[in-house]
Amino acid sequence: MAGRVSLFVTCIVDQLFPRVGLAMAEVLERVGWEVDFPEAQTCCGQPAFNSGYRDEARQVARHFLRVFRDAEYVVVPSGSCTAMITHHYEDLFRKEPEWLEEARRLAPRVWEFSRFLLEVARLEDVGARFDAVVTYHDSCHALRELNIREGPRRLLAKVRGLEVREMGKTEECCGFGGTFSVKFPEVSGGMARTKIESIVETGADYVVSIDSSCLMQIQGVLARAGLPVGTMHLAEVLARQ
Amino acid sequence: MAALYQINIRKALADARLQSAIYASTGRLMDHRRHAMAPDALPDYQELRTQANLIKKHTIENLDHYLEQFEVQVAAHGGKVVWAKDGGEVVEFLGELAKEKGARLIVKSKSMTTEEIDLNERLGHQHLETVETDLGEYIIQLAGERPYHIVAPALHLTRYEVAEIFTRHLGVENETAPEKLTKIARATLRQKFLAADIGVTGANFLVADSGAVVLVENEGNARMSTTAPRIHVAVAGIEKLVPRAQDLAVFLKLLGRSATGQPLTVYTSFLSGPRRGEEIDGPDEFYVVLLDNGRTRVLADRDKRQSLYCIRCGACLNHCPVYRKIGGHNYPWVYSGPIGAIISPQFMGLTHDPWLPFASSLCGACAEVCPVKIDIPRLLLELRSEVVKAEERQPGRRLERLAFRAWAWVMRHPRIYEMLGLAAGALMGEGDGKGWLSRAPALMNWGPLRAWLSQRDLPPAGRSFRQLWRVRSARVKS
DSSP: OOEEEEEOOOHHHHHHOHHHHHHHHHHHHHTTEEEEOOTTOOOOSHHHHHTTOHHHHHHHHHHHHHHHTTOSOEEESOHHHHHIIIIIHHHHTTTOHHHHHHHHHHGGGEEEHHHIIIIISOOSOOOOEEEEEEEEOOOHIIIIISOOSSHHHHHHHTSEEEEEOOOTTTTSOOSOTTTHHHHSHHHHHHHHHHHHHHHHHTTOSEEEESOHHHHHHHHHHHHHTTOOOEEEEHHHHHHOO | OOOHHHHHHHHHHHOHHHHHHHHHHHHHHHHHHHHHTSTTTOTTHHHHHHHHHHHHHHHHHTHHHHHHHHHHHHHHTTOEEEEESSHHHHHHHHHHHHHHHTOOEEEEOOOHHHHHTTHHHHHHTTTOEEEEOSHHHHHHHHHTOOOSSSSOTTTTOOHHHHHHHHHHHHOOOOOOSHHHHHHHHHHHHHHHHHHOSEEEEOOSEEETTTTEEEEEESSSHHHHHHHSSSEEEEEEEGGGEESOGGGHHHHHHHHHHHHHSOSSOSEEEEEOSSOOTTOSSSOSEEEEEEEOTTHHHHHTOTTTGGGGGOOOOOHHHHHOTTHHHHOGGGSSSSSOHHHHHHHHHHHHOTTTSTTGGGSOOOOOHHHHHOTTOOOHHHHHHHHHHHHHHHTTTSHHHHHHHHHHHHHHHHHTOHHHHHHHHHHHHHHHOBTTSOSHHHHOHHHHTSHHHHHHHTTOOOOOBOOOHHHHHHHHHHHHHO
């Protein structure tokens, strides 16, 4: 055994995309890690934080920190939730030194899934095979807060049978933005439609991302437009054999 | 009931011509910037950004010192600094100056600071004619509009629309070729330059150690405005200072490239004081009006004072997917885009347009291209929490707070969270999306759900990860 990882599957994967969590566990186990799922976990607090409700976000963040306090590694199928924990908890707890300390102690052990594979497990090839054409969507928080750009592409490049085609607007936002998607639905929807034009142009079968929230938005607009392009989390691609 | 801003945003989104005009123009500016910032074109770009940020930080934190130094230097070069706490004081100063000198006509070069205080309109009330001499500004002045963009004020107009504006206001024939349109503007403006008594400009930078006003432009109209009339008045926000002339080596490399992709704009003018004895060009009198208009209030806020670092390059607008959809006129103030979204609430008050800091997906493209590294998404988040606090008594906000309180309570109670997840799953129907929800239209009408469904489908519901994980663990054990 290489070691033990605790999954933080995020609320959105838990409730809406459970197969992403399962795929992540499968890949991690396949490459020799012991995987556990602390059942008391819920959410990182980002929805409240991004909506301006910091007290409420703090309550949920404290719960998160308690649940994962003793974890060796926390692996997360989301760049956005990872950045919330590793970057924004700093702001959230700047007036609560004890919790700030807790957050700082945990942060170096919290890893976005693709980065964990590359930098902790030190693997590019996880033995996956998937005969399909995909295009990779750079999710904003992974790209700009965590600086994750090449990593997921390197992992995809090692998948047997897979063809990756870059889209023109890969770094452009899908328009999700949490509560932004329901506070400004027309703007958010417009952004998504611009994004899917770029996806469709590639002729890919699937659009792949490391954030399920982006994929929920993209999938929702693709489905509404009746377009035959699927969405897959990177973990789902890497789980294929 | 949709609020006015929502109606206006929908209008902009539904206007296909406008959408393609914004998209094409901002897209071009993005491409130009990308080429100018490419590693082989500007290898030290990131270091320059860091330097620019540090110089601005230092200047803003020591602004009192540099303002005094600047005033002394301007006086030493024969000019005069005028302090204005708001637009009213700028108008008062210019009105009195015009009266004293018998001035009637003012030519202006492009300045967001004068837009900020509605200078043209307010001088008009004093029977002073002001003419904008930057082509884009001239077009929107004729059309009676506000700038659509910080550096490209007429970005939203096609040449056909410009031709119409010229025909309507100048009585010329309908010419749609850009060269011809420029020629028409040039001929009209040349007469104005020659007849003007006062030239009013903004300032891209104010140099503390030499008392210089630095102007950056492409058309030469700012240079004309500062040399043809007898009097030059520069109106600038107090945040425009840099300590030393050599600091401009950093900022001039960044400004043109960030704005339009130009390594340097066509004209860069350093103006300090009126014309001296042996000099051929320059005005007889030289004034710099230093405007506060709320800036000291922003300065007082330790976290948000970085908003004052902005050098008005407009890169954040071009790269903002929200600006590119809603356009420049749907922002409440003359400053649009991400920078407008962070400075407007600070200048106009949090509750003036409380929706503004929320009109962002927080994608961070703005901060990525900001040449002075203003952390715009972080400031938007700060402002969101301040708006929520400022509006805590407002009924809609109370309801929202209640919802988030309930949500936070659920998120601290994993069992209840799981039960509610199960209930929601049952409502939506497992797998096929044909649960009670689709049979109960009233539920579909619930605000956020309706908003979501107005644009896109929902993912099919099913069992949660934790349920599946238990099944899986049981299987592994047996």
